[in-house]
Amino acid sequence: MRYFIVDDDKASRLMLKNILEGQELGMVIGEADSGVKAIPQILSLTPDLVLIDLLMPDLDGIETIQQLKSQGFNGQFIMLSQVVSKEMVGEAYQVGVEFFIHKPINQIEVQSVLRRTAEQLRLKNSLTTIRESLALIGTLDQPKVKRTIKEIVLAKLHDMGIIGESGSRDIVTIVEVLAEQNAAQLPPLKELYEAALHKMGVQAKEIPKESKAMEQRIRRSILTAIDHLASLGAVDYTISEFEYYAPRFFDFQEITQRMKQIQEESFGMKAVKVNSKKFLQVLYIETMEEQKKNL
Numbered sequence: 001m002r003y004f005i006v007d008d009d010k011a012s013r014l015m016l017k018n019i020l021e022g023q024e025l026g027m028v029i030g031e032a033d034s035g036v037k038a039i040p041q042i043l044s045l046t047p048d049l050v051l052i053d054l055l056m057p058d059l060d061g062i063e064t065i066q067q068l069k070s071q072g073f074n075g076q077f078i079m080l081s082q083v084v085s086k087e088m089v090g091e092a093y094q095v096g097v098e099f100f101i102h103k104p105i106n107q108i109e110v111q112s113v114l115r116r117t118a119e120q121l122r123l124k125n126s127l128t129t130i131r132e133s134l135a136l137i138g139t140l141d142q143p144k145v146k147r148t149i150k151e152i153v154l155a156k157l158h159d160m161g162i163i164g165e166s167g168s169r170d171i172v173t174i175v176e177v178l179a180e181q182n183a184a185q186l187p188p189l190k191e192l193y194e195a196a197l198h199k200m201g202v203q204a205k206e207i208p209k210e211s212k213a214m215e216q217r218i219r220r221s222i223l224t225a226i227d228h229l230a231s232l233g234a235v236d237y238t239i240s241e242f243e244y245y246a247p248r249f250f251d252f253q254e255i256t257q258r259m260k261q262i263q264e265e266s267f268g269m270k271a272v273k274v275n276s277k278k279f280l281q282v283l284y285i286e287t288m289e290e291q292k293k294n295l
Helices: 010-022 035-045 061-070 086-095 107-139 149-159 167-181 189-200 204-235 240-249 252-263 276-293
Strands: 002-006 027-032 049-053 076-081 099-102
Touching: 002 010, 002 035, 010 027, 010 107, 027 035, 035 049, 035 061, 049 061, 049 107, 061 076, 061 086, 076 086, 076 107, 086 204, 099 107, 107 149, 149 167, 149 240, 149 276, 167 189, 167 204, 167 276, 189 204, 189 276, 204 240, 204 252, 204 276, 240 252, 240 276
Parallel strands: 002 027, 002 049, 049 076, 076 099
Antiparallel strands: none
16 A cells, blocks of 8 residues: 655654554655645655644645545545544545544554555455446446345445454355355354354364454444444434444444444443344345345
């Protein structure tokens, strides 16, 4: 991945560059200490991801992003911020920021966010390629191609903001297993996890240990989806992803509780209940219904 760093603090730029290159997360192709200086460089270099500080003189991070987008830049942005207010989150989402890194910079958080963002971008590009290929096939007047289970599930995980999570592969495999079994309803989760691991080629003796790890990966992914949708809802509950996914896939009371915490800028967020079985059941049913429409 090719990164560009925009921050008026030289120490922050150096720290981010050291983390990126030291952990082999990508290559820093440029940096600037202001939005004004960054714009022509970013338009010329076209990085994959721009790490940009919120508070800068002349042009702040959001204004810089708006100008870049108005001039045709299509890369992704990660916002660097010391303070995350409801208003700022709302503005950032509206201009296309998907992730935040909090200041003071923490190496573990930077690694986690950048790996997740890079994976999400790679998968997003794959989906784009698939859609373009399907569109081309349509223009050639070929028979309609049925979307695979994986393509449908990944599109939904992307909408929920978790396509780059480590549990996304587990979730895709689980839905594929259920489809192969033509399951009318979900079996016990333990059995489902074991069947998915078997499909992945995990050795039998490793399955009990890996099953617990899979359970935790899926729970973390669902928690991330809850946070993502709650953040969208806290800004505007008419956003299509929030309207569609929040009431179908989750306990809506948990979503509204998280929204309230975000709106009140609460510290020490309360734990959210995760219903993995409901999430997987709804995802499986919707995936199969969508695939039938493509027949």
